[in-house]
Amino acid sequence: MDLPFVPLQQFQDFLLCLARVIALVAAIPAFAGSQIAGRIKIGLAxxxxxxxxxxxxxxxPKVAFTLTGFGLLIVNEVLVGVMIGLVTQMVFAAISFGGTVIGYQMGFAAANIFDPQTTQQLSLMSQFVNILALLAFLALDIHHFFFRAIVESYTLLPPGYLDFSQGAVQELMRLASHMFVLGVKFSAPILALLLITNLVLGILARVFPQLNVFMLSFPLNIGIAFLVISLTLGGTFSVLRREFDTMGENILNILHLLK
Structure with missing residues (x-):
């Protein structure tokens, strides 16, 4: 049975390809969130x-699909696209986590703004470092890698039922634990200097009781934090580039484990 002007097998191939591509496009950080219209995402996919x-x-697969079997294949294709995008989102989640910790230590605990990517209230510093990471993501052309990953994913993992018994879930858990380590590494230089600053202010408060340390700490912590961020910006981009480079290897490992 064929559709008008389109063979049924060709239409099924298109739907299977579309399911994986649309899940991956929706998960790419540059296109994720409500700031990009849904029609643009669907049109691109x-x-x-x-x-x-x-x-x-x-x-x-060149077989006659039943409605249930074809629906399960579509679900599997969507899961492949989502898992590829999840590996990338973990890097940005680590950056957001580090920015949140920095913001609290700087005194921006109550300064939250709306994030159009996640449609949630985020810390001011978290949104700031997220934008820096997104600019690095686009400047390094990492979004081009995802379109190459679509083609390579079909050679490594053709459409079919996924096998989660080979360690794919464990690999995702390992990447999730690395996310917290990366967040701590990202915020460590700033947190170390802020800790020294608070220690010095504590000593000054005991030596000069009339000194208003509480009011002095706010501009001092903010100034020191921004100074350290500007001085370590090159190192931050080097860390992001290394993480983005290893992201491709992580995606290939996930695809191999899903065979």
Whole structure:
């Protein structure tokens, strides 16, 4: 049975490709969130699928699908796209975590702003470092890697049922634990200097009881934090580049473990 002007097998191949692509496009940090209209995401996913699915057709199973079986394949394709995007989102979550810790130590605990990517209230410093990470993500052309990952994902993991017994879940848990380590590394230089600053202010408060340490600490902590951020900006981008480079290896490991 064929659809008008389109063979049924070709239409099924397109839907399988579209399911993986649209999940991946929705998970890319540059396109995630409500600041990008849903029509733009869908249009980009459809155009990418139209260009890719002829090359992906040899990797799709050539069987007559039942409605239930085809629905399960669609769900599996969406899961593959989401898991690839989740690996990237963990890097940005680590940066956001480090920025939140820095903001609390600077005295910005109550300074929250609306984040259009997550549609939530985030710390001011968390949003600031998120924008820096997103600029580095775009400047290094990492978003181009995701479109290459779509093609490579079909050669490594053709459409079919996923196998979660090979350690894919454990690998995701390892990456999640690394997320907290990365957040601590990102915030460690600033936290160390702020700790020394608070120690010095504590000593001054005991030596000069008339000194208003509480009012002095706010501008001092903010100034020192921004000074350290500006001095360590090159190192921060080096860390981000290393994490973005290893992100590709992590995605390939996930695909191998899902075979």
């Amino acid at each position: 459809v155009m990418t699928s139209l260009l890719l699915f002829p090359a992906m057709a040899p990797y799709t």
